[in-house]
Amino acid sequence: MDKRWRAISGILGLALASMLVLAGPGFTASFQVLDQGDPERGRIALTTQSFLPAAWKREAFELVRERLGPETPDPATNPNAYLAAFQDRYGLHPAPYPNNGLPMGLRLAPGKKDAPTGLHIDCLVCHGGSIGGQSYVGLGNTRLDLDPLLKDLAVANGERPPVALFTLNSTRGTNNAGMIDVALLTLRNPDLSFRTFPLLTGANIPELDTPAWWLLKKKQSKYYDGRTPAHAVRSNMQFLLGDLTRAQFEALEPTFVDIDAYLRSLSPPPYPFPINKALARTGEAVFTENCSRCHGTYGSASTYPNKIVPLDVIKTDPARAKGLSDKFVAHYNASWFGELDKVDETCQGYQAPPLDGVWATAPYLHNGSVPTLELVLNSKARPKKFTRPSSTEFTQYDPVNVGWQFEAVETVDRTLSPREKKQIVDTSRFGLGSQGHTFGDSLSDAERRALIEYLKTL
Ligand code: HEC
Ligand code: HEC
Incomplete structure (x- = not known):
């Protein structure tokens, strides 16, 4: 595999998932599978499990202090103030579930050989937000500064900062999850084995605002362009394309059926001020x-x-x-991701x-x-x-x-x-x-x- 692409896929490592989109027609047998999803199991999986091996060692969280400036509180003596400074810098929010002292969106992950436990980002780095001092799973993260978060954690891990071939975010709050998914899927063959060189598809997606998950339950088609059936569970797993093998994707699919059921159980918070x-x-x-x-x-x-x-x-x-090229849609539809639910051509x-x-x-x-x-x-x-x-x-x-x-x-x-x-x-x-x-x-x-x-x- 081309080194630069390997760098991206390794770094984003787990990178993002879901952006491909959908559209009304083409409902298939995955309906039955979905019906078996259990929202509570999904909630537990989403908030307690890492689906990817660690990208960074555990200490990288504290070592990033060097990138945060001299005023930053010492994590050893003042962990809460350090956590707040970290959250403010990268636009993350307090986790509304137990998360080992880490912000929502960053989590402990099983380590590679030499470090037994490390860190990775998860879905909630983009899909977890807060408003009025309250954090919500499923509220799009309007403060996220993804590019320096990934770069600074890599440097703290003793690596060179990853080179992104496209803009991850030019502004706080937007992110280019779509292009991350495109980059990762074009490194795979339709059977999800790794390619030697990325497939050039001409897809070019811009940075986006992350939609609220609580809208999903009303939708028949999802993503901003409405080209992907809303019940397509595999599309939600694209974020895992940095590392997982096809066998690992298949093994995780039932968990993602539960997670999808959980996303459909979410409701928005009510307006908190008086209404005339x-x-x-x-x-x-x-x-x-x-x-x-x-x-x-x-x-x-x-x-x-x-x-x-x-x-x-x-x-x-x-x-x-217009960013999804026909060639990319054809590649997606021919792959494991498009096997049950196709993106509209x-x-x-x-x-x-x-x-x-x-x-x-x-x-x-x-x-x-x-x-x-x-x-x-x-x-x-x-x-x-x-x-x-x-x-x-x-x-x-x-x-x-x-x-x-x-x-x-x-x-x-x-x-x-x-x-x-x-x-x-x-x-x-x-x-x-x-x-x-x-x-x-x-x-x-x-x-x-x-x-x-x-x-x-x-
Ligand atoms: C880097 C940020 C990021 C990460 C990480 C991420 N997403 Fe998303 N997600 C987005 C953005 C942005 C969109 C809108 C994409 C579009 O429509 O083009 C989206 C869309 C979605 C949608 C469709 C919502 C709708 O109503 O159309 C679902 C479902 C979803 N993501 C689930 C997940 C899951 C599950 C994970 C983790 C496995 C995940 N996402 C990880 C940013 C992210
Ligand atoms: C012809 C169809 C159509 C009509 C009529 C319409 N909208 Fe929309 N609206 C859309 C579409 C499509 C989008 C998404 C556009 C985009 O994101 O580029 C949208 C987006 C929005 C958004 C942004 C949602 C978000 O979360 O970012 C709001 C708010 C909204 N519309 C309110 C309204 C209101 C209020 C009216 C009546 C005055 C209205 N719209 C009339 C099609 C329509």
């Missing part, structure tokens, strides 16, 4: 009139149309939808997501390019560059426009450190465009206010 009920009722009528045809209805008789909206209608940044656009718990999942759109709900509904006022929040505390939250407080940035100061630059989203970058979804533009200010009040109730 009369105003929300007015907003519901605006929603029914303007939004339900794509986003469904909520409350006791909820419906979800599972619409994949063509690019020429939605007009949001097309890079993610046609690119259409983006799936209109369910809006449950939308108050908690800013910034918005598949690429996190719009900071508040108000701006989702008012496309002309969207900032070209804006800051990400410095924490997920409610002091950073905007309950009026709903989302994270931000500052619009005119020009990025060149003297900012790389870390400071990553606080800024630049919508002129590949895949991060904030155009499109203009369905709220013609509303009056009063209608938009009422609609936002209603969205808080979902």
Whole structure:
């Protein structure tokens, strides 16, 4: 195998999984398998098990201190303050389950020969978040700075930092899980044996905002482009492609059936501030009139149309939808991952997501390019560059426009450190465009206010 590709696959090691996507048709026998999934077994597996051998030695967690600056508390004498500093630097959150003193997303993993127990990242590095001081499994991580996390842990482990051949994240909170999966799968043959050279497929996926897992239970198709059947369990295992053999994938499949059942059991946290009920009722009528045809209805008789909206209608940044090349889709579909559930061969656009718990999942759109709900509904006022929040505390939250407080940035100061630059989203970058979804533009200010009040109730 080409050395650079081996470096990526080793480093990302376990790297990411799931991005390939789906679409309505093609339900198969895996339905029956799924029905047997047990959410509680899935919860336990997801929060206690490492599915990959360690990428770094256990001490790397403390040794990273050298990369965190001189003010960083000493992990030996002040482990809690060190944990908080580590979490803040890389955008991780306290684990809401026992995790051996590690943040959510990092876990103990069985070691390779010389180190009996080491560390690895897991699904929750991207799929675990917090808001208002509370951590949630399944809330997309809006603070994650994945690239330095992987590089600094490698250096602390005594290795050269991995070379990524694509941007893992240009800003905090987005991540290029899609390209990681593409890179890893193109290192395999369809039977999952390793190739000597990567298959060149021309796929090019941009960095993305991680979707909330609690939406999955309503969906018939998943991923932003809606090209993968939502019940496809194997697609959720792509993250493990760095290391596992086909036999290991097969052995783990029943566990992932349980994990999928657990993901479907999750619900969003309710809006934590007062809601003006009369105003929300007015907003519901605006929603029914303007939004339900794509986003469904909520409350006791909820419906979800599972619409994949063509690019020429939605007009949001097309890079993610177009990023999966035909050649890659064919490779995926021919592989073990596509054996039961195929990725749709046609690119259409983006799936209109369910809006449950939308108050908690800013910034918005598949690429996190719009900071508040108000701006989702008012496309002309969207900032070209804006800051990400410095924490997920409610002091950073905007309950009026709903989302994270931000500052619009005119020009990025060149003297900012790389870390400071990553606080800024630049919508002129590949895949991060904030155009499109203009369905709220013609509303009056009063209608938009009422609609936002209603969205808080979902
Ligand atoms: C590096 C970050 C990252 C990691 C690690 C990761 N994911 Fe994801 N996940 C994403 C992103 C980003 C998406 C959206 C991808 C898209 O639609 O193109 C996603 C999408 C998904 C979806 C589809 C959600 C939907 O409603 O469409 C599921 C299910 C999922 N991931 C499960 C997992 C599981 C299980 C793991 C661990 C084995 C995992 N992911 C690891 C970032 C990650
Ligand atoms: C023609 C179909 C359609 C209509 C009508 C529509 N939307 Fe959407 N909406 C979408 C699609 C598709 C996306 C995903 C676009 C993307 O991520 O690029 C989306 C995304 C969103 C998001 C972002 C969700 C997130 O988690 O990032 C919100 C909020 C939203 N819509 C609210 C509304 C509201 C409120 C209305 C009514 C004024 C509305 N939409 C009308 C199709 C529609």
